[in-house]
Amino acid sequence: MNKLLVLLLLISPFAARAQGSDTSSSAPSTSETMAAPAQTTSSSPSYGTVRHQAPVASVAMHYNYMFQTSPYMGNRSLMGWSVVPEVNFTPHLGLQADFTSLYMRGVVVGEKRLLIAAGPRFTFAPRSHFTPWAYGEAGEMRTTTKANNVSSWNPVVRAGIGFDLKSMHGIGFQIVPAEYIAEKVEWRNQWNNSFSARAGIVFNLYK
Numbered sequence: 001m002n003k004l005l006v007l008l009l010l011i012s013p014f015a016a017r018a019q020g021s022d023t024s025s026s027a028p029s030t031s032e033t034m035a036a037p038a039q040t041t042s043s044s045p046s047y048g049t050v051r052h053q054a055p056v057a058s059v060a061m062h063y064n065y066m067f068q069t070s071p072y073m074g075n076r077s078l079m080g081w082s083v084v085p086e087v088n089f090t091p092h093l094g095l096q097a098d099f100t101s102l103y104m105r106g107v108v109v110g111e112k113r114l115l116i117a118a119g120p121r122f123t124f125a126p127r128s129h130f131t132p133w134a135y136g137e138a139g140e141m142r143t144t145t146k147a148n149n150v151s152s153w154n155p156v157v158r159a160g161i162g163f164d165l166k167s168m169h170g171i172g173f174q175i176v177p178a179e180y181i182a183e184k185v186e187w188r189n190q191w192n193n194s195f196s197a198r199a200g201i202v203f204n205l206y207k
């Protein structure tokens with residue numbers, strides 16, 4: 001019995017020392033804890049959750065169709081192209097210019113129209129994917145005839161509504177479904193009424 005007690009007394013210091021060394025090796029040091037980089041999770045919002053910015057300017061290119069009522073030589077149907085640059089002073093209010101070239105296929109074959117006009121534009125939802133707007137313009141229309149090579153300039157006023165469907169990269173689709181054009185034929189002192197529609201692509205410029 002005495003021998004057993006002596007053996008236990010001799011073994012107990014070594015067991016305590018071994019247990020202490022295991023505890024110190026398993027616990028991380030303070031320097032290791034400070035050196036470990038803090039892991040943070042960040043998630044960037046998807047494009048669908050971010051609202052569009054209002055464009056500061058745009059350039060649109062359209063294919064046009066115009067129907068003109070005429071008190072002489074019958075009604076006319078014209079087709080052609082237009083380029084419409086536009087700049088915004090505020091998210092809602094801007095100024096646009098209109099350069100339209102039209103060609104007549106009937107009534108007076110070879111007759112061409114060049115319309116140059118400018119005026120204010122009001123945008124109803126500038127930061128939306130689907131953006132409606134309205135505009136009014138004033139300017140001049142030149143008419144040239146292939147048969148006699150005579151050109152004449154007449155004052156015009158123009159108003160309509162349009163819609164933009166924007167995309168992620170500043171390129172979108174633009175449609176003008178309803179447009180009214182009044183041209184004053186000065187040599188007859190009469191107004192010709194025209195109704196137009198156009199559609200094409202638009203390039204929106206952002207800051």
